[in-house]
Amino acid sequence: MFCEKAIELIRELHRMSDGQLPAFNEDGLRQVLQEMEALYEQNQSDVNEAKSEGRAELIPSIKLRHCCLLRNQRCVTAYLYDRLLRIRALRWEYGSVLPANVRFHMCAEELQWFSQYKKSLASFMRSLGGDEGLDITQDMKPPKSLYIEVRCLKDHGEFEIDDGTVILLKKNSQHFLPRWKCELLIRQGVLEHVVS
Amino acid sequence: MDTQSYFPVPPGVGMEENFLSLDDILLSHERLPIRTECTFPRLGFLEKSSDTQDIPEGTKMELPLWLTKGLYERKRKVVSVELPKVYREGWRTVFSADPNVVDLHKMGPYYYGLGSQMLHFDSPENPEIAQTLLQTFIARFRRTMDSSQNAYNEDTSALVEREAICCNRLWVRGGRWDKRDAVEESQRLITDD
Numbered sequence: 544m545f546c547e548k549a550i551e552l553i554r555e556l557h558r559m560s561d562g563q564l565p566a567f568n569e570d571g572l573r574q575v576l577q578e579m580e581a582l583y584e585q586n587q588s589d590v591n592e593a594k595s596e597g598r599a600e601l602i603p604s605i606k607l608r609h610c611c612l613l614r615n616q617r618c619v620t621a622y623l624y625d626r627l628l629r630i631r632a633l634r635w636e637y638g639s640v641l642p643a644n645v646r647f648h649m650c651a652e653e654l655q656w657f658s659q660y661k662k663s664l665a666s667f668m669r670s671l672g673g674d675e676g677l678d679i680t681q682d683m684k685p686p687k688s689l690y691i692e693v694r695c696l697k698d699h700g701e702f703e704i705d706d707g708t709v710i711l712l713k714k715n716s717q718h719f720l721p722r723w724k725c726e727l728l729i730r731q732g733v734l735e736h737v738v739s
Numbered sequence: 740m741d742t743q744s745y746f747p748v749p750p751g752v753g754m755e756e757n758f759l760s761l762d763d764i765l766l767s768h769e770r771l772p773i774r775t776e777c778t779f780p781r782l783g784f785l786e787k788s789s790d791t792q793d794i795p796e797g798t799k800m801e802l803p804l805w806l807t808k809g810l811y812e813r814k815r816k817v818v819s820v821e822l823p824k825v826y827r828e829g830w831r832t833v834f835s836a837d838p839n840v841v842d843l844h845k846m847g848p849y850y851y852g853l854g855s856q857m858l859h860f861d862s863p864e865n866p867e868i869a870q871t872l873l874q875t876f877i878a879r880f881r882r883t884m885d886s887s888q889n890a891y892n893e894d895t896s897a898l899v900e901r902e903a904i905c906c907n908r909l910w911v912r913g914g915r916w917d918k919r920d921a922v923e924e925s926q927r928l929i930t931d932d
Contacts, residue, residue, distance in 0.1 A: 544785060544803065550768050557761045562745025589781075603810075603817060604779045610809030621759045625747060632744035 545582065545611040548574045549618035556625050564629045567650040572619065579615050582608045630657050634664065635680055675730075691722045693734040702728075754855050766852045767805040771823065774799050776816035804856055813861055820860040825850065828864070831871045838878035851876060 552571050559565060586608045593601045630653055633641060639661050646654065669676040699712035704724055712718075712728075717737065728734040750762040757763050779785075779794040786794050794800075802810075802818070810817050824830060825846045833841065843850045854872045858865050 544806075546803075546805075550764070553761055553764050557765060585781075600778060601780055603777050604782050606817075607779060607782060607806070607810060610806050613809070614805050617758060618764060621748075621761060621764055624759050625761055628747060629745055632746075635744035 545578065545608075546614045546618065548578065549615045552622045553618055556622060562629050562632050564626065564633065564645060564648050566648045567626070567653065568622075569650065572622075575615050575619055579612055582612050582615075586612075626653065627656060631660060633657070634661060635683070638680070639665075686722060689722060690719055691725060692717060692719055692737040693725050693729070694737050695733065696735050697733055699728070699733045750852065754858050756856075763852075766849050767803065767808070767856070769804050769847070769849055769853055770801040771804055771807050772799065772821040773802050773807055773818045774821065776819055804853070808856070808859055811860055820857075820862075822857065822862060822864065822868075823847070823853070826854055826857055826864075826868050826871075828867075831867060834871050834875045838875040839882055843879075 548571055552568055552575070555565055555568060555571075586605050589601045589605050589608075592598055593605070630649065633645060634657070637645070641657070649657070664680075668679055671677040671679070695712045695714055695716045695718070698714050702710045702712050704710065704721060710718055710720070712733065725734050725736070729736055747762075748757050748760040750760045750766070751757040756767060775794055775796055775798045778796050781792060783789070783791040783793050786798060786800050788800075789798075807818060807820055811820065847853065851872055854868060858869060862868065
């Protein structure tokens with residue numbers, strides 16, 4: 544049956560349901576494209592014969608080969624698209640510098656796509672949060688704790704928290720404060736989140 | 740790589756397929772018993788049992804679902820599709836008697852998906868087939884959800900093995916039913932009826 548090589552490409556990806564990127568199967572792709580060429584040529588010749596000699600009985604076979612061409616096209620497109628979804632996920636999981644063993648699995652066009660995706664994402668992030676931008680690839684999970692340990696980087700004077708308590712923010716002092724109250728001061732560089 | 744940023748194209752709803760969905764492509768690779776209703780010249784090599792140059796009219800053979808869908812035409816007779824056993828009256832009776840008893844994975848892992856696709860071929864039994872698919876899913880879903888909600892640390896592999904692939908997807912996501920997924924899945928079958 545036709546399109547067996549194409550389904551192998553799909554299986555290759557489907558096996559790795561966790562999103563890993565297997566090596567680019569250039570050979571497999573080439574075989575699918577060769578099959579498509581052969582199918583197309585056979586159909587061209589049959590269509591000409593059907594037209595010129597009025598052989599309408601060839602039409603079911605022409606239709607069958609056409610279905611095979613469409614199937615191969617679908618498989619190749621889905622293969623390439625699913626790989627891009629995995630490559631996109633790499634930016635979020637690994638950051639903007641990919642480990643060499645992952646890069647080896649990508650073809651030249653995919654590397655180029657990754658570099659353009661990185662640029663798009665970077666310019667989008669720069670456009671958020673006023674002047675400094677916002678790195679949305681950090682802290683992708685909701686924070687586990689309501690309170691965080693912070694260290695004061697500069698003298699900031701008195702700071703009132705929700706229950707009325709007043710904290711004196713003196714340089715180098717450490718405090719255990721509600722996260723939401725600190726976020727602005729952290730962004731301003733007054734406080735620093737101490738991660739133990 | 741434990742990536743939670745990889746979001747593959749999901750399978751289509753009911754009778755629809757998603758063009759780019761790997762799941763749907765694999766589903767449509769499943770073979771169906773068909774009968775040719777016309778000759779297919781010069782394609783005899785596809786039919787392994789005989790040695791002819793053409794596939795004659797009236798040949799019984801198996802074709803993958805994707806090809807069957809592509810060739811099937813309601814008005815013209817190109818191919819006719821035989822209902823696989825598991826969707827026929829005999830098995831439908833079994834499913835309506837006790838939907839939980841059948842080892843769906845053994846019957847063919849794409850029971851629901853393939854069953855929904857069979858509706859493309861205008862069988863006079865379509866309403867009964869759709870009804871059975873829906874009722875079977877609802878009954879099994881109820882039981883699987885009960886088990887998963889109450890078996891956090893137990894070995895549920897025996898149950899999982901017996902489920903068709905769409906239900907396995909729901910298992911794999913975090914090892915138990917996500918209520919939202921389960922509701923979504925059943926809505927797919929219901930709204931498509």
